[in-house]
Amino acid sequence: MFAGYLVNTWEAATIVAVVAGVAGFFIVLRGAAFAAHALPNGAFAGAAGATLIGANTILGLGVFSLAGAALIAALGRRARQDVATALTIVVMLASGDLFLSRTSEYAPAIFALLFGEVLGISSGQVVPTAAIAAVCVAAVLVLYRPLLLSSVAPDLAEAQGIDTRFMDLAFLVVIALVTTMAVPVVGSLLIFSLLIGPPAAARAFTDRPPVALGLSVVLALLSVWVSIAASFETNLPIGFFVGATGAVWYLAGHVRTAWAGHARHPEPARARRAARTPRG
Amino acid sequence: MPSPSAAVTASLAPVFEPGFFSSGPVHVALAVGGIVAIVSAAVGVFTVIRGQSFAGHSLADIGTAGGSAAVWAGVSTIFGLVAFNVVAAGVMELIGIRRPRGRDLATGIVLGASLGLAALFLYEDTISSSTTGATVTVLFGSIFTLAPGTTTIVAVLGAVSIALLALLYRPLLLSSLSYDLAAARGIPVRLVGGGFLLALALAVSLSAVTIGAILSTALLIGPAAVAERLTRRPARAIAVAAAVGIGSVWIGTLIAYDSTVWLGGESLPVSFCIVGLVFVAYLASGLIARALPERRLERRPGARDALALPEVD
Numbered sequence: 001m002f003a004g005y006l007v008n009t010w011e012a013a014t015i016v017a018v019v020a021g022v023a024g025f026f027i028v029l030r031g032a033a034f035a036a037h038a039l040p041n042g043a044f045a046g047a048a049g050a051t052l053i054g055a056n057t058i059l060g061l062g063v064f065s066l067a068g069a070a071l072i073a074a075l076g077r078r079a080r081q082d083v084a085t086a087l088t089i090v091v092m093l094a095s096g097d098l099f100l101s102r103t104s105e106y107a108p109a110i111f112a113l114l115f116g117e118v119l120g121i122s123s124g125q126v127v128p129t130a131a132i133a134a135v136c137v138a139a140v141l142v143l144y145r146p147l148l149l150s151s152v153a154p155d156l157a158e159a160q161g162i163d164t165r166f167m168d169l170a171f172l173v174v175i176a177l178v179t180t181m182a183v184p185v186v187g188s189l190l191i192f193s194l195l196i197g198p199p200a201a202a203r204a205f206t207d208r209p210p211v212a213l214g215l216s217v218v219l220a221l222l223s224v225w226v227s228i229a230a231s232f233e234t235n236l237p238i239g240f241f242v243g244a245t246g247a248v249w250y251l252a253g254h255v256r257t258a259w260a261g262h263a264r265h266p267e268p269a270r271a272r273r274a275a276r277t278p279r280g
Numbered sequence: 281m282p283s284p285s286a287a288v289t290a291s292l293a294p295v296f297e298p299g300f301f302s303s304g305p306v307h308v309a310l311a312v313g314g315i316v317a318i319v320s321a322a323v324g325v326f327t328v329i330r331g332q333s334f335a336g337h338s339l340a341d342i343g344t345a346g347g348s349a350a351v352w353a354g355v356s357t358i359f360g361l362v363a364f365n366v367v368a369a370g371v372m373e374l375i376g377i378r379r380p381r382g383r384d385l386a387t388g389i390v391l392g393a394s395l396g397l398a399a400l401f402l403y404e405d406t407i408s409s410s411t412t413g414a415t416v417t418v419l420f421g422s423i424f425t426l427a428p429g430t431t432t433i434v435a436v437l438g439a440v441s442i443a444l445l446a447l448l449y450r451p452l453l454l455s456s457l458s459y460d461l462a463a464a465r466g467i468p469v470r471l472v473g474g475g476f477l478l479a480l481a482l483a484v485s486l487s488a489v490t491i492g493a494i495l496s497t498a499l500l501i502g503p504a505a506v507a508e509r510l511t512r513r514p515a516r517a518i519a520v521a522a523a524v525g526i527g528s529v530w531i532g533t534l535i536a537y538d539s540t541v542w543l544g545g546e547s548l549p550v551s552f553c554i555v556g557l558v559f560v561a562y563l564a565s566g567l568i569a570r571a572l573p574e575r576r577l578e579r580r581p582g583a584r585d586a587l588a589l590p591e592v593d
Contacts, residue, residue, distance in 0.1 A: 033388035034334040041341075078566060082333035083505045087562060089337065090498040094555035097494060101549045114399075189341075190399070193392030200385055237403045243396015250389040254375060 008121045009228060012129050016182045017194065017224040019133045021217030022140050023178045024195040026171060028203060029151040034082055035072060035172060037192045038089035040179040042068050044188040045096025047113050052099045057113075058128060058180060065179040068092050069172035076168070114189050121185060132181040139174050147171065148209055186224075190239040194220055197246025204253030219249050309533050309550070311431050316487045317499055317525030319438040322445055323483040324504030325517045326476060330456045333501050334384060335372060338391040339481055340496040342368045343488035345394040348401035358433055361485045368394060369481040373474045434486050441482040448475050453514055495551050499525050502558035506565040510572070528557040 027036045046064025047057045068088055075084035140147065150157035150167040157164055182191040198219035202212045227241035327336045343361045350360025368390050375386045445452070455462035455469045463469050487496035507520035532554030539548040 028385060031384050033384045034337070037334075037338075037388065037391065079505060079509075080328070080331060080333075082331055083328055083501055086333040086337055086497055086501040087505065087559065090494055090502070090555050091559050093494040094498070094549075094552045097549045098552040101547075101552075187399075189395040190392075192388070193396065196385065196388045196392060200389065237399045239399030240396045240403075243393050243399065246396075247389055247393035250385075 008123050008126050011126050012121045012185050013224045013228055014221065015129050015133045016185050017220040018217055019136050019178055020182065020191065020194040021198055021220035022137055022213065023174055024199040024220065025202065025213045025216045026140065026147060026151060027175070027195050028199040030171065032171065032175070033196055034085045036175055036195045038072070038085045039065050039068050039175050040183055040188040040191045042089045042092025043179050043183060044113055045092045045099060047183065048096045048099040048103065052103045057184060061183050062180040064092060065176035066173065069169070069176040073169045073172055112187070113183065114187050125184060129181050129185065132177055136174055136177045136181070143167070143170060186242060187239055190242045193243045193246035194223060197249040198223060201249035201253030204257045223249070306533065306537060308431060310530060312434050312490050313529035313533060314526050315434050315438050316490060317529045318522045319441050319483045320487055320499040321503050321521035321525045322442060322518050323480055324500040325507060325514060325521055326445070326452060326456060327480060327500060328504040328508050332480070335387045335477070336480060336484060336500045337497040338387050339365050339368060339484040340488045340493040341391060342394040343485055344493060345398035345401065347489065348398050348405055351405050352401045358485070358489045361489045362437070362482065364394070365481040365485045366478065369477040373477050430490060434490055437482055437486040441479045444475060444479040448472055452476055492551055495554055498555045498558050499529070502562055503528070506561050509565045509569040524561050528554050528561060532557050
């Protein structure tokens, strides 16, 4: 499992997990799960397009995920965010369909793009992965305070002169970069589980942002390591294990919240009614 | 002297390439596409009002897991899809109903776990039957490769979905527009919400299995979003959405069919053509909405909901 040819896998997957833990924390905080699903899923089209013209896959992913981020932001000015995201993902996927119909690339390659090929990472992939990861983490650290404030209390953030629209766009760009880095490693469908599961659980265990951020990274690392080991042992696709561990973390967090809520509020029904917010 | 119908046919010849009206796959595509567009439009209007686009899209992707599981188990794809989607909708409803953001997260987790299962089943499918095309078929679907019997199943499931919607119509509308007001009036808002999710799951299942996950989301959200920009009356919105949906599907099918001739053998994927039309309709509706006088005064207050709501724990 720790043989020489797998060193790249452990390195690349560890880098992806750290970044996913950090970015995921803000995704959960901002309720941006849909965008975090749409960009990696849609960027798949970019990878397909890149194979069509014989360009680098990472380049295709980068261009498409950044274009997707821009499209969500642009459409989001005049429509609900979820509608803007839904329209963006279908446009991106439809162009992927167009590209696929033009290539003779056969299904296993597509399967790898969708579900990852973490056990087949070359040493040349580790360096670009690390470089983009560094940019993502640096961006989140630089924006940490305004990003946190605009996520938790947008009104307060605006009152303090923080441009929340810029924060929305900046954060979408971060998701786009995470996408570019992570899709070749864990696949466009499963980076999403890694982005949502660990931070969702972390938030249930602590209210303090820095602690939750750290816990989110730790859980993401655990997810990835367990998944690689399990995938290696069972020979099943890694995506299955990443999806399963993500759900396990979330359930753990949910159980913890329910238990804490029950201990704190003797009348859960009333508390629940009070916490209810109007929909739409 | 040529008959009038012959003259019409002749004048339309440049639009409809030969064989369009006599092709069996085209008939099925137009019929199934039309039904799916109508059901998606009706369910889609409520999906957009309720801000559940993510759930609507997720169910299509979750359908991938159901479809691949069905291929693996050797049962009918549509059965696998419906079963998976109804269960997934139930789980979403169970774990994340309280807050919009919690709902977003619950949807995401169910989606993530399902995609994990999809990875597993698709992998098994590829290994066991070496049908490498299964991944692409389930994910992207194709309106041109439907079996003729599909029309009946789609019509029945679509009718169930519409009937459910009709049954819930008034309480659903009220609880979608004002959750608190509906709850205060004694409407069982959770039951209504769950019922809607069931209708959504059925509608998405039937569209995902026939036209693929991409088109499913496109037809669910796109036409409804167009309608929401043009009118505020729910019934009229459903009619507008259905018209936009049917128009996109039929014209898109025509363009895809004709493109074989235009491009000399190659053709444009039908999903691409339909999504393109839906997106163009959406952009055009923005321009039209700005020209409509009564829309100028009312800006939607919740335009940035998804990213801007503070979490209430």
